[in-house]
Amino acid sequence: MAIDEPIPPIPESEALDPRKVALGALLFDDPRLSGDGTVACVSCHNMALGGSDQFARSIGAGGALGVVNAPTVFNARFNFAQFWDGRAATLEDQIDGPISNPREMGSSWPEVLGKLREDREHVAAFQEIYKDGIQVVNIKDAIATFERSLTTPDSRFDRYLKGDAGALTEEEKAGYELFKMYRCVACHQGVNIGGNMFAKIGVFGDYVADRGNPTEADLGRFNVTGRSRDRHVFKVPSLRNVALTAPYFHDGSAKTLDEAVVVMAKYQLGRRISDTDLTRIVAFLQTLTGELRGQPLWQ
Amino acid sequence: MAIDEPIPPIPESEALDPRKVALGALLFDDPRLSGDGTVACVSCHNMALGGSDQFARSIGAGGALGVVNAPTVFNARFNFAQFWDGRAATLEDQIDGPISNPREMGSSWPEVLGKLREDREHVAAFQEIYKDGIQVVNIKDAIATFERSLTTPDSRFDRYLKGDAGALTEEEKAGYELFKMYRCVACHQGVNIGGNMFAKIGVFGDYVADRGNPTEADLGRFNVTGRSRDRHVFKVPSLRNVALTAPYFHDGSAKTLDEAVVVMAKYQLGRRISDTDLTRIVAFLQTLTGELRGQPLWQ
Known part of the structure; x- marks a missing residue:
C-alpha cells in the first residue's frame, strides 16, 4: 500500500555502533555541556516528553528564555535540515547551535573540551572508540549517532501503511483522507x-x-538567507509523535492539536474546516505516535 | 527565478530530423488514415484551435461522436502518459488508439498501409528516410516526430519564469500566487x-x-487498471494554452475558463473562491498561451 501514499513508514533502523550510541547518550544527558552546568541536551529534548519539552520556549542556562519552541529530537535524522530555519545541514552541525547559544547551553567548545577531559572515565570511553580521544568532532559524532538511534517506527499509522488495514479506526482513516x-x-x-x-x-x-x-526569530529563514521572500519561512515541522509535543509552531503559540489544526487551516489554507473534519484530522494525527526501541512512547 | 518555482518554462526544442517532421506533418493531415477518408489527425487536433477542436466531444469517421474531449497535441510530448486515462506510454503508442477506434478514425493498420503504399510520392518519401519504406513503425515514428515538434514555448508566463518580471501584469502575478x-x-x-x-x-x-x-468513459483510469480506486481518475490535463482549448474536462462540460475554475474549486478543493480571486486566476491562465515555431498561436 505504501507505494501509492505520499508518506512512507519509518524504515527499520540500520545498525549503529552501540559504543557510540551509548557514549552519545551519556553526553546528551551531561550538563557539563552547558556553561553554568544547569542544562543538558536532554533538558529540552526529553525522552519522556516526545523528545521535546512542554514549554512554548525552552529555559536555557542561567534561566534564559529561548527564542523558538524546541523541536523534537525524535526522527530528527529524517529532516532535510535542522532547526526551524534550517540553518544546519546535519545533526553534527546542529550541535554547534545550542552549545554556544547564550539562551541555550551558553558554553563554547574549548570550555566543553576542558570539562570533559578532566573526567577520566570519559577520556577512557572516548579513547576506546576514537584514536584521538576527546575532540569536538568526536563529541559531535557520538551525540549525532545517539540521535540517529532515536527513530520511532511502528506507529499505528505506519502499521496501516504497511498493510494492516485494522490498525486505524474508520474515523482515523477518514482523518487521513481529509x-x-x-x-x-x-x-x-x-x-x-x-x-x-x-x-x-x-x-x-x-x-x-x-x-x-x-x-527576530519570527523572520525564520530570512535570518539565514537575507532574502525578503524568506521572511516568516520555516522548515515544515514533522508531525511524527505530534500528539506528544504540544505546544505547537515555532513560537509554541498553539496549546492543543485542535488549535494547531484550526490555525493551519486559517493561515495556510485560507479556510475554516468543519468540527467533524477537525475531529477526524486530529484523530488521525494521534495515530502518528510511534515506539522507541520497541517500547511505547510515554504519553 | 525558475529554480524556486513548481513550474519550469518549456525548454528549447532539440533538433528533430526535419524530413521526419515534414513527413509526419503530411501524415497528420492525411484523411487516408481514417476508414471512410473523412477524418485526419488534424481534424481533432487543429493547429488553429489550440491543437484541439472546439467540440465537447469530437466527430469521428462516419459522424460518430467521441467519448471524451480531444486533448491538445501541443506539448503532448511532455505528458507522462497519453490519453485522458493514460493508457498509452508514448506518442507512438498513442497513435494506435485513434486509428482503430470506430468513433475516431475507424480504420486499421493493414488498411492504412494499403492506402499509403498506393501513393508513389509517399513510397518515395518514406524510402528516403526509412530503409524498409512504408511500415507501421515508420508511420508512427514520423507522426510522433512531427508531434514532438509541436511545443509552444515563450508564453508570457514562461518569459516571467525566465526572469522577465514585466512579462506579467500585477493582476496576472497575483493570479499565479493564488x-x-x-x-x-x-x-x-x-x-x-x-x-x-x-x-x-x-x-x-x-x-x-x-x-x-x-x-463508461467517466470511469477513467479504472478502464485501464480495473482497480476500484481508479474510478473517475484521469491524467491531470496540461494547462498550457488553456485559453485556446475550451471546452474543458474529459467530458468537455465546462464551456469557459471561469466555469472550469469554479468547478475545480468546488470538486477538487471543496471551496468557493471569491470573484476577485477567480478573475485573477483566469487572468494568470491566459498568460499560458505560447508560440508555435516562433509565431503566436491563433486565438
Missing part, C-alpha cells in the same frame, strides 16, 4: 510527515502580525 | 502545468454523479 484532501500533505509529506521542505507561515493571512509582538 | 496558494499547483505542476500525474475528478463531491448521465 489530511490529503485538504492538502495538508502538500507540506507535511515524506517519511517525517514534514521536515523535507520550507514553507511560509501565513499564506492566506499575516500570521506573525495577527499574533502580535513579532520577534 | 494558483499556488489554493494548491491548484499540487496537481497542475511541472513543465506542462499538468500532464505528470493522475488525479480523481471529484474529491470533495461526486463530480460524475452530480453532472448526470455517467458514461
Whole structure:
C-alpha cells in the first residue's frame, strides 16, 4: 500500500555502533555541556516528553528564555535540515547551535573540551572508540549517532501503511483522507510527515502580525538567507509523535492539536474546516505516535 | 527565478530530423488514415484551435461522436502518459488508439498501409528516410516526430519564469500566487502545468454523479487498471494554452475558463473562491498561451 501514499513508514533502523550510541547518550544527558552546568541536551529534548519539552520556549542556562519552541529530537535524522530555519545541514552541525547559544547551553567548545577531559572515565570511553580521544568532532559524532538511534517506527499509522488495514479506526482513516484532501500533505509529506521542505507561515493571512509582538526569530529563514521572500519561512515541522509535543509552531503559540489544526487551516489554507473534519484530522494525527526501541512512547 | 518555482518554462526544442517532421506533418493531415477518408489527425487536433477542436466531444469517421474531449497535441510530448486515462506510454503508442477506434478514425493498420503504399510520392518519401519504406513503425515514428515538434514555448508566463518580471501584469502575478496558494499547483505542476500525474475528478463531491448521465468513459483510469480506486481518475490535463482549448474536462462540460475554475474549486478543493480571486486566476491562465515555431498561436 505504501507505494501509492505520499508518506512512507519509518524504515527499520540500520545498525549503529552501540559504543557510540551509548557514549552519545551519556553526553546528551551531561550538563557539563552547558556553561553554568544547569542544562543538558536532554533538558529540552526529553525522552519522556516526545523528545521535546512542554514549554512554548525552552529555559536555557542561567534561566534564559529561548527564542523558538524546541523541536523534537525524535526522527530528527529524517529532516532535510535542522532547526526551524534550517540553518544546519546535519545533526553534527546542529550541535554547534545550542552549545554556544547564550539562551541555550551558553558554553563554547574549548570550555566543553576542558570539562570533559578532566573526567577520566570519559577520556577512557572516548579513547576506546576514537584514536584521538576527546575532540569536538568526536563529541559531535557520538551525540549525532545517539540521535540517529532515536527513530520511532511502528506507529499505528505506519502499521496501516504497511498493510494492516485494522490498525486505524474508520474515523482515523477518514482523518487521513481529509489530511490529503485538504492538502495538508502538500507540506507535511515524506517519511517525517514534514521536515523535507520550507514553507511560509501565513499564506492566506499575516500570521506573525495577527499574533502580535513579532520577534527576530519570527523572520525564520530570512535570518539565514537575507532574502525578503524568506521572511516568516520555516522548515515544515514533522508531525511524527505530534500528539506528544504540544505546544505547537515555532513560537509554541498553539496549546492543543485542535488549535494547531484550526490555525493551519486559517493561515495556510485560507479556510475554516468543519468540527467533524477537525475531529477526524486530529484523530488521525494521534495515530502518528510511534515506539522507541520497541517500547511505547510515554504519553 | 525558475529554480524556486513548481513550474519550469518549456525548454528549447532539440533538433528533430526535419524530413521526419515534414513527413509526419503530411501524415497528420492525411484523411487516408481514417476508414471512410473523412477524418485526419488534424481534424481533432487543429493547429488553429489550440491543437484541439472546439467540440465537447469530437466527430469521428462516419459522424460518430467521441467519448471524451480531444486533448491538445501541443506539448503532448511532455505528458507522462497519453490519453485522458493514460493508457498509452508514448506518442507512438498513442497513435494506435485513434486509428482503430470506430468513433475516431475507424480504420486499421493493414488498411492504412494499403492506402499509403498506393501513393508513389509517399513510397518515395518514406524510402528516403526509412530503409524498409512504408511500415507501421515508420508511420508512427514520423507522426510522433512531427508531434514532438509541436511545443509552444515563450508564453508570457514562461518569459516571467525566465526572469522577465514585466512579462506579467500585477493582476496576472497575483493570479499565479493564488494558483499556488489554493494548491491548484499540487496537481497542475511541472513543465506542462499538468500532464505528470493522475488525479480523481471529484474529491470533495461526486463530480460524475452530480453532472448526470455517467458514461463508461467517466470511469477513467479504472478502464485501464480495473482497480476500484481508479474510478473517475484521469491524467491531470496540461494547462498550457488553456485559453485556446475550451471546452474543458474529459467530458468537455465546462464551456469557459471561469466555469472550469469554479468547478475545480468546488470538486477538487471543496471551496468557493471569491470573484476577485477567480478573475485573477483566469487572468494568470491566459498568460499560458505560447508560440508555435516562433509565431503566436491563433486565438
